[in-house]
Amino acid sequence: MSEVIKLKKGLNIKLAGKAELITETALISDTYALKPTDFPGLAPKLCVKADQDVKAGDPLFYDKYNPNVVFTSPVGGKVVSINRGERRKILEVVVKGDENAEAAKFMEADPKALTKGEIKEQILKSGLWPFIKRRPYGIIANPEEVPKNIYISTFDTAPLAPDYSYILKDEKNTFQVGINALSKLTDGKVILGVDANGNSSTFEGLENVVVNKFSGPHPVGNVGIQIHHINPINKGDVVWTINLQDVLFIGRLFDMGVLNVTKTIALVGSEVEKPRYFKTKLGTNVSVLLEGNIKTENNTRVISGNVLTGTKISDDNFLGFYDSSITVIPEGDEYEFMGWATLGLNKFSATKTFISSLFQKKEYVMNANLHGGERAFVLSGQYEKLLPMDVLPVHLLKSILVNDIDKMEQLGIYEVIEEDLALCEYACTSKIHVQETLRKGINSMIKELG
Numbered sequence: 001m002s003e004v005i006k007l008k009k010g011l012n013i014k015l016a017g018k019a020e021l022i023t024e025t026a027l028i029s030d031t032y033a034l035k036p037t038d039f040p041g042l043a044p045k046l047c048v049k050a051d052q053d054v055k056a057g058d059p060l061f062y063d064k065y066n067p068n069v070v071f072t073s074p075v076g077g078k079v080v081s082i083n084r085g086e087r088r089k090i091l092e093v094v095v096k097g098d099e100n101a102e103a104a105k106f107m108e109a110d111p112k113a114l115t116k117g118e119i120k121e122q123i124l125k126s127g128l129w130p131f132i133k134r135r136p137y138g139i140i141a142n143p144e145e146v147p148k149n150i151y152i153s154t155f156d157t158a159p160l161a162p163d164y165s166y167i168l169k170d171e172k173n174t175f176q177v178g179i180n181a182l183s184k185l186t187d188g189k190v191i192l193g194v195d196a197n198g199n200s201s202t203f204e205g206l207e208n209v210v211v212n213k214f215s216g217p218h219p220v221g222n223v224g225i226q227i228h229h230i231n232p233i234n235k236g237d238v239v240w241t242i243n244l245q246d247v248l249f250i251g252r253l254f255d256m257g258v259l260n261v262t263k264t265i266a267l268v269g270s271e272v273e274k275p276r277y278f279k280t281k282l283g284t285n286v287s288v289l290l291e292g293n294i295k296t297e298n299n300t301r302v303i304s305g306n307v308l309t310g311t312k313i314s315d316d317n318f319l320g321f322y323d324s325s326i327t328v329i330p331e332g333d334e335y336e337f338m339g340w341a342t343l344g345l346n347k348f349s350a351t352k353t354f355i356s357s358l359f360q361k362k363e364y365v366m367n368a369n370l371h372g373g374e375r376a377f378v379l380s381g382q383y384e385k386l387l388p389m390d391v392l393p394v395h396l397l398k399s400i401l402v403n404d405i406d407k408m409e410q411l412g413i414y415e416v417i418e419e420d421l422a423l424c425e426y427a428c429t430s431k432i433h434v435q436e437t438l439r440k441g442i443n444s445m446i447k448e449l450g
Contacts, residue, residue, distance in 0.1 A: 004196040005229050007216030009388040011350055011423055013159040015307065015329075016363040017269040019276050021166050026265075026278040027288040028099070032075050033092045033318040034060055034283055039130060040439065041139050041446065044071070044090050052079045057104030057126055057259035060093045068143055072127025074261045074282040076101025092318065108257030111181035119184050123250060126259050130321070131246035135227065135239050137442050138417030147240040149188035149231065154203055154244055155195035157221035158306040158419075162266035162277070162324050164244045165199040171248055176206055178251035182242070183208040193226035216388065224420045228389045233414045245324055265319065267293065269328035270365040271300045280319075286326055287316045294328055301368045303327040308422035309435070332367025350427040351382070374431045383424040391415060393424055397434060400441030405448050408441055417442070 036044040043064035048054060054077065059070040077098040083091045106126050111119055120143060123129050132150075134141040141147070154164055168175055183190050189210045194200045196213040203211060212230055214220050223241045227233060245263050252260040261282035268275045273293050280289065286302065294300060294315075303310035304320040307327055311320055319326065348364040383393040391412035399407035418435035425434035 004213045004215055005226075006196075007214065007220050007225070007229070007388040009385060010157075010217035010219055011386055011427070012157070012217045013307075013350075013366075013426070014348060014363050015159045015270065016365050017272055017275045017328075018160055018363075019162065019266040019268050020274070021163065021277070023264060023277040023279060026280040026284070027291075029097065029280070029284040029288045031080065031094050031096050031285050031318075032073075032077075032281060032283040033094045033285075034071050034074070034321065035092050035318065036061065036071075036090050038321040039140060040137075041443070046082065046090070046093070048079045048082075048093070050079055050082060053077070053101075054079060054095060055102050055104045057106065059127065060095075061090070063140070066140075066142065068124050069129050069140060070124065070127050071130060072104075072259060074259070076103055094318075103258045106253060106257050106259070109254055111177060111184060111254050114181075114184070116184045119181050122253065123181070126253050128246070128249050128253060128259070131242055131249065133241045135224065135233055135241060135417070136237075136414035137446060138224075139446070141240050145238050147186045147188065147238050150182050150186050150190045150240045150242065151193065151223050151227055151230075152190065152242055152244060152247060153193040153221055153223040153226055155193070155198055155221045156306075156324075157218035158308055158422075159218075160266070160268040160275075160325065160327055161221070161306055162264070163198075165195075165202040167245065167264045167277070167324075168202055168248075171251075172202065172206075174248050174251035174255060175244075176251070177254055178247035178249075179206060179208050181250050181254055182247065186240070191230060193221075193223065193230075195221070219420060219423055220388065222419050224415065224417060225388055228415055232390075235409060235414060237414070243322060243324070246322075263324065265289065265323075266325040267328075268325055269303075271295045271298060271328040271330060282319070282321070284319050285316060286313065286319055289326055290315050290328070299331040299333060300328050301331045303329070307366075308426055309419045330365065330367040332369030350386075370431060372431055374433075375429070377430045377432055380429065382427060382429065383421075386423045386427060387421065389415065389420070393421055393434075396441075397432065397437050400437055400444070403441075403444055405444065408445060413438075413441055413445060 044061040045064045046061050047059040054073045056076045057072050063069040073095050075097040077096045080096045081094045085091045130140050132141040191210045194213050196215040219225050265278050302315050304313050305323040396411040421434050
């Protein structure tokens with residue numbers, strides 16, 4: 001193992017409602033869905049229609065600009081609805097599960113004995129390719145490209161994030177099979193980022209990987225931060241990333257010859273009665289996780305993902321494609337007397353504004369209230385304290401606002417995606433929509449340069 005890479009910039013947000021290390025099997029959901037809106041830049045084309053029977057692993061839709069990239073049903077059953085939004089934009093393809101439905105058959109084989117082309121074809125046909133993301137831009141990887149390296153962060157430092165060492169403890173062999181498959185797709189290395197202060201023994205003894213240890217506050221667990229400190233992305237470089245649980249899907253595909261997208265979800269937040277882990281399937285209806293487990297005295301916000309980068313959903317909507325947690329916090333839409341002018345005895349502050357910063361309280365109940373609207377976007381040095389990268393985030397965002405492509409390149413847009421600047425948005429006194437602005441800049445880069 002390498003020496004520990006220690007980062008000092010960042011912030012750990014101490015939210016109440018962390019999951020106990022207890023795993024239950026969730027009730028079987030009646031419906032499951034894939035949401036094309038989970039994939040930036042995707043132009044979906046349907047493969048199915050309402051009332052059509054599908055197997056687990058059958059295509060539901062594909063990418064118009066790259067037809068080899070298909071999105072397959074997580075369960076067998078029947079397509080019950082295709083929900084659309086404005087201008088007939090596809091929002092969801094909903095499948096009603098059937099326990100007796102068959103699963104599509106794929107090749108069952110040891111990736112070590114397969115060629116690069118055979119592995120790629122298997123992952124593409126099964127619908128697991130969209131789990132592999134490309135940097136720059138944080139979009140689905142192009143199968144025709146060869147990445148410089150493939151990066152996997154084995155820990156998440158976002159508020160109330162799941163413990164991946166706990167999730168992986170019984171599936172280390174499956175993880176190794178997934179690693180073996182991924183290692184055939186790059187001319188470089190598969191590189192793991194491991195928590196130096198966590199249970200790194202889970203990741204010892206793995207083959208075909210290079211391990212780097214990290215320590216520090218959030219966002220040290222973000223794969224983009226780790227890439228920056230291992231081998232920064234320059235113009236023309238292409239690397240791939242994939243989440244840890246998604247590697248398990250690939251491992252099961254080669255071990256079993258079927259699509260098995262069972263994943264462990266952390267149900268967390270101050271408004272959850274018993275925060276803990278649940279085994280369920282990709283795209284599940286979250287109502288089966290929430291029912292009977294939410295405190296009813298407050299108006300709540302349900303988030304697919306974490307509080308910094310997740311998506312607000314209704315309590316009968318579906319788990320996001322890349323999400324490994326469901327977070328429930330107070331909405332915060334009630335009137336607060338005196339607001340920011342209070343002493344803040346029970347409030348968390350990123351800038352130690354409140355008196356509570358003197359007491360080192362372990363956990364805080366925080367809501368979704370923005371406490372004000374957008375204001376003048378000025379240089380304050382605030383972002384730089386939270387971003388452990390050699391990037392000037394305020395200047396980068398301002399170059400995006402004026403659509404200056406050259407400046408975006410010079411200021412590091414190739415190295416960041418939304419999650420890397422999410423902490424800046426949380427702490428921003430100007431209430432700037434940092435993540436939305438960054439994605440607009442990335443879309444401009446893709447349009448301009450490809």
